[in-house]
Amino acid sequence: MISPDELLKPNVSTTFVRNGSKIYILKNFYDFSVNDDIYYSINMVEVGNSNIILYSLNRRRYVFSLDSISFFKVHYRYEKVKLNLIRYLLYMGIYSVAMTRILSFVARL
Known part of the structure; x- marks a missing residue:
C-alpha cells in the first residue's frame, strides 16, 4: 500500500x-x-x-x-460536484433570461 x-x-x-x-x-x-x-x-x-x-x-x-x-x-467527487453545480446554475440563469424575454415578446403580441 x-x-x-x-x-x-x-x-x-x-x-x-x-x-x-x-x-x-x-x-x-x-x-x-x-x-x-x-x-x-x-x-x-x-x-x-x-x-x-x-x-x-x-x-x-x-x-x-x-x-x-x-x-x-x-x-475527488466534491470538486467535480462543485464544478457541475456552477455549470448548472449558469445554464439555468441563461435559460431563465431567455424564457423571460420570449414570454415578454409573446405577451406584447
Whole structure:
C-alpha cells in the first residue's frame, strides 16, 4: 500500500504533529475508500504509528488499524460536484433570461 503521506500530499492544506501523530487538514471535503467501505465528507486525517483516523464533516471519527487496511483511496467527487453545480446554475440563469424575454415578446403580441 502507498504511504498516507504520498497519497494525501496533493490534497493537504496544513500539516502539524500532535502527540507523535501527523494531522492533515485537507483543502476540501473528500470521500475516502477504505477496504470495501466509502466514508463521505472527510476534511481531516490523522496518521499515527499504528492507526489512521478520518474526521468527517458531521463530527464522526473513523479509526482504522494500519495493519487492517488493504485498500485506501481518495475520491475527488466534491470538486467535480462543485464544478457541475456552477455549470448548472449558469445554464439555468441563461435559460431563465431567455424564457423571460420570449414570454415578454409573446405577451406584447
